[in-house]
Amino acid sequence: MPAAATQTTTELVAQVCGRFGHDRTRLMDMLWALQKALRGIDKATQALLAQELGTRRVVIEGMVSFYAFFTDRPTGRLAIRLCDDVIDRHAGMEEISRTLQQELGLGLEQTSADGLFSLHHTPCIGLSDQAPALLVNEVPVTRLTPERARELIRWLRRNPDPAGLAQTLVGDFAPLGDGCNADPLIHSLVENQIRLPGPVLFAEHRPFSGLQAALQQSPAQLIAELSRSGLRGRGGAGFPTGRKWDFTHRPPAERRYLICNADEGEPGTFKDRVLLTEKPDLLIEGMVIAARAIGCAEGIIYLRAEYEYLLAWLENRLAAARAAGWLGQAIGGVQGFDFDIRIQMGAGAYVCGEESALISSCEGLRGEPKNRPPFPAERGYLGCPTCVDNVETLACAARIFAEGADWFRALGTEQSSGSKLLSISGDCARPGVYEVEFGVSIAELLALVGAEQTGAVLVGGPSGQFIGADQFERRIGFEDLPTGGALLIFNQSRNLLQVVNHYLDFFIDESCGYCTPCRVGTVFMKKRMEKLVKGSAEPSDLDYLKNLGATLRASSRCGLGLTAPNPVLSTMEHFPMIYSALVKPPKDGQHAYFDIQAALEESRHLAKRRSMIYDVDYEN
Numbered sequence: 001m002p003a004a005a006t007q008t009t010t011e012l013v014a015q016v017c018g019r020f021g022h023d024r025t026r027l028m029d030m031l032w033a034l035q036k037a038l039r040g041i042d043k044a045t046q047a048l049l050a051q052e053l054g055t056r057r058v059v060i061e062g063m064v065s066f067y068a069f070f071t072d073r074p075t076g077r078l079a080i081r082l083c084d085d086v087i088d089r090h091a092g093m094e095e096i097s098r099t100l101q102q103e104l105g106l107g108l109e110q111t112s113a114d115g116l117f118s119l120h121h122t123p124c125i126g127l128s129d130q131a132p133a134l135l136v137n138e139v140p141v142t143r144l145t146p147e148r149a150r151e152l153i154r155w156l157r158r159n160p161d162p163a164g165l166a167q168t169l170v171g172d173f174a175p176l177g178d179g180c181n182a183d184p185l186i187h188s189l190v191e192n193q194i195r196l197p198g199p200v201l202f203a204e205h206r207p208f209s210g211l212q213a214a215l216q217q218s219p220a221q222l223i224a225e226l227s228r229s230g231l232r233g234r235g236g237a238g239f240p241t242g243r244k245w246d247f248t249h250r251p252p253a254e255r256r257y258l259i260c261n262a263d264e265g266e267p268g269t270f271k272d273r274v275l276l277t278e279k280p281d282l283l284i285e286g287m288v289i290a291a292r293a294i295g296c297a298e299g300i301i302y303l304r305a306e307y308e309y310l311l312a313w314l315e316n317r318l319a320a321a322r323a324a325g326w327l328g329q330a331i332g333g334v335q336g337f338d339f340d341i342r343i344q345m346g347a348g349a350y351v352c353g354e355e356s357a358l359i360s361s362c363e364g365l366r367g368e369p370k371n372r373p374p375f376p377a378e379r380g381y382l383g384c385p386t387c388v389d390n391v392e393t394l395a396c397a398a399r400i401f402a403e404g405a406d407w408f409r410a411l412g413t414e415q416s417s418g419s420k421l422l423s424i425s426g427d428c429a430r431p432g433v434y435e436v437e438f439g440v441s442i443a444e445l446l447a448l449v450g451a452e453q454t455g456a457v458l459v460g461g462p463s464g465q466f467i468g469a470d471q472f473e474r475r476i477g478f479e480d481l482p483t484g485g486a487l488l489i490f491n492q493s494r495n496l497l498q499v500v501n502h503y504l505d506f507f508i509d510e511s512c513g514y515c516t517p518c519r520v521g522t523v524f525m526k527k528r529m530e531k532l533v534k535g536s537a538e539p540s541d542l543d544y545l546k547n548l549g550a551t552l553r554a555s556s557r558c559g560l561g562l563t564a565p566n567p568v569l570s571t572m573e574h575f576p577m578i579y580s581a582l583v584k585p586p587k588d589g590q591h592a593y594f595d596i597q598a599a600l601e602e603s604r605h606l607a608k609r610r611s612m613i614y615d616v617d618y619e620n
Contacts, residue, residue: 012037013048024053025382027364031063031070032345039115040074066366066512068122068348069305076111076118077162080104081135084121085267086502087425087488088131092145096132097121099146103153116160117153123350123506124267125306128425128488129193129432138308139166141173142189166309180277185313192274196448198435199411200399200419201392207281208326210402214289215332219249222293226397229405230417234392235261235353236460236484237559238416241393247377248294248387256296257381260287260341261358261390263304265350266461267506268486271421272391274433276303276310279395280317284341286394288326289401291339294387299341302358305348314343350510354558355388356380357512368512369558392421392485412438416477424449426489436476443472445487455492456575459483462503463563465570466496496578500567501529507564518561521552525568532582539583545572 016033020026030049034041041049046060064070082088082097101107104117111118127133130142141152152173159168166187176182177190194202214222227242248256260283264272275283287299303311318341321327331337349367351357356370359381380386389397396418400408409417416438422445425431429450436445446454456466459476460483467474467481474480490499504526513519528545531537549565556562572579 009038009045010048013045013052017049017052022053023364024055025362025364027053027060027063028344028347028361031060031067032347035070038074039077039079040071042072042074046072062366063364066349067346070347074111074115076116078116078136078156078160078165079118079120081120081122081125083123083125083127083131083133085124085128085131086499087124087128087268088133089502090426090494091131093132095146096134096144096149099149100153103150117156122306122348123510124265124269126264126270126273126304127190128268128270128423130191131425135306136165136169137162138311139169140188140190140309141169142191143174180313183313185316186277186310188309190273190277190309192278193432194274194278194435195424195430195432196434196436198419198421198437200408200435201275201279201282201395201421202435203399205282205399205402208285208324210398210400211285211288211326211332214292214401215334215337219293219295222289222401223249225405226293226400229400229408230415231393231396231400231408232416232478233389234396234420234485235390236464236482238478238482241389241397244377244387244389245290245293247375248296248385251378251385253385255298255382255384256294257384257386258287258290258294258296258299259355259358259362259381259386259388260299260301260394261353261355261388262307263302263346263353263358264390264485265304265353266463266484266486267503268425268458268461268488269423269484270425271423271433271485273307273310275391275395275421276307276314280314281321282395282398283391284317284321284326286396286398287341288321288331288339289397290387290389290394292331292337294385296387297338297340299339300362300381301341301343302346302352302362303343304346308345311343311345318343349512350506351512351558351560354560357558358388359386366512368514369560371557413475413477413479415479420476420483421485422476422483422487423485424487424489426487427451427454427491427494428489438477439475441473441475442467442481442487445476446472446489449489451489451491453491453493454489455494456490456496456571458486458488458490458499458567461486461488462506462567463559465566466574467570468574471574496571496575497529497533497582500571501526501533503567504529504564507560511560511564512558515555515557515561517552517555518557518564521548521556521561522564524548525552525565529568532579535582535584537583538586542572542579542583545569 016030041064047057050057050060064072106119132144133142170176174189177188179192181188181190223242223246231241232238327340329338344362352361352367354369357367361367376386412418419435419437422434458466459481508522511518528541549569552565553562
């Protein structure tokens with residue numbers, strides 16, 4: 001046993017491992033339990049955990065270092081994670097950060113001497129429509145101002161109980177959020193901001209009526225009905241959902257799995273948060289129908305760590321479904337149809353939004369994408385056929401079986417049936433969640449949300465594309481502008497290159513590092529962008545960026561690397577003047593990026609003399 005370990009820690013590790021049956025695949029849950037109890041998983045604890053599980057410490061260390069919410073250093077009892085996304089910055093995040101640092105007397109990534117506070121920056125936490133925002137442990141705090149940030153810290157000094165934070169913060173500090181956010185199991189400041197309820201997801205629905213209809217059909221009939229509806233995955237790629245269910249159903253297997261991807265980590269996306277808050281029963285219903293079609297008995301909801309404040313609420317809705325006979329044994333009275341769902345907490349890794357990386361995480365591994373083929377439908381979670389759909393897709397499936405494939409097919413466009421939930425944020429009067437039929441134009445959306453003087457719209461988040469005013473008649477749909485759900489609006493005063501640079505930093509930080517094109521290529525793109533911003537780039541640098549972007553798209557292992565060049569390439573395509581204005585042609589036999597005066601500055605300082613050749617005002 002490592003010398004630094006105490007008996008108490010040893011007992012805790014054994015207890016945690018025992019709670020999960022020493023099942024190595026539940027390592028994420030074990031790490032969460034230890035992180036919460038010890039506020040950090042140090043090397044000694046890692047060694048104890050490895051010993052208890054019969055594995056190597058480097059395996060545990062690899063997990064702790066991979067996920068942003070795990071740490072090997074103690075954090076404060078109140079870990080403050082301030083959202084550092086572009087929308088939050090435009091809303092005043094940097095001033096909030098300075099205020100917090102002054103009020104706490106701390107720098108970033110530091111913990112106070114009394115162990116009460118630690119302060120961190122973190123990528124988008126799914127609250128872009130009410131930015132700037134932060135998390136105190138798992139409790140979200142929204143609409144920050146410098147005054148509100150100071151009030152928050154003073155309030156937390158008087159009420160430093162992490163266990164009761166969610167119950168006590170709301171009320172004294174600010175009013176409860178709307179809808180189910182006011183439920184005692186959520187009790188949150190967060191607002192839903194459902195600005196436009198549409199015909200599918202936020203329409204009236206009799207709970208589990210779609211499942212009751214689905215139970216009258218065979219698995220093959222369910223898959224055929226879903227295929228006829230034209231439902232495509234709502235994550236952005238748009239793979240036909242009926243075909244995915246069919247692929248998972250076909251291979252002979254003793255076990256199959258269904259995983260709901262509730263890890264919406266794309267900056268600017270928050271519509272699944274609202275669905276999980278207001279329509280959890282619709283999601284559960286969709287999962288049970290999918291399980292019936294696929295032929296699986298176990299399902300997992302992979303919930304992003306930033307949404308942990310919804311965990312008790314979702315567990316409650318699962319328990320209610322079990323009590324009503326919609327989960328468990330012989331569902332709906334159908335003998336042999338057994339299915340249940342557990343929730344797997346994520347731990348802060350954007351790449352886990354990619355389905356094979358998400359599966360790795362569920363298996364207790366680093367969230368690294370797997371090689372394909374085989375695809376998850378053939379060999380996924382624990383080597384079994386696995387279907388991964390996101391929250392919105394599964395909720396749509398429940399409505400399809402309640403109302404019929406023809407009803408759904410009649411909505412939207414020919415290739416994009418149904419409606420789409422959009423998370424809209426940025427420079428507009430009415431940010432929030434909008435449910436629209438596919439086919440709506442960007443111009444129509446900008447009018448709807450009260451956007452003025454719009455210079456650019458980022459469709460689909462940073463993995464999507466920037467478009468300018470000459471493209472605003474384009475329409476949301478798989479025929480034209482596919483999106484996972486994020487629309488970020490930037491008015492004409494915003495510096496797009498600054499935005500692009502921020503997202504390059506984001507992709508560099510979030511790359512899992514497994515494949516070289518993604519790990520290295522994003523860094524090289526960033527270096528060339530820095531040249532542009534300094535005004536020392538040449539036309540050949542633009543060609544370099546295009547070629548490098550094409551290489552990343554062609555050779556990266558997963559979607560992160562494939563889409564990481566998009567902010568650069570789409571702004572180069574649609575906003576060429578921004579780039580051409582910063583490019584200098586080479587002259588006098590010198591590269592534009594070679595700044596002779598800057599290069600000579602150090603030698604001038606060391607030699608204490610000036611250059612008679614290059615200093616134009618040299619007098620001797």
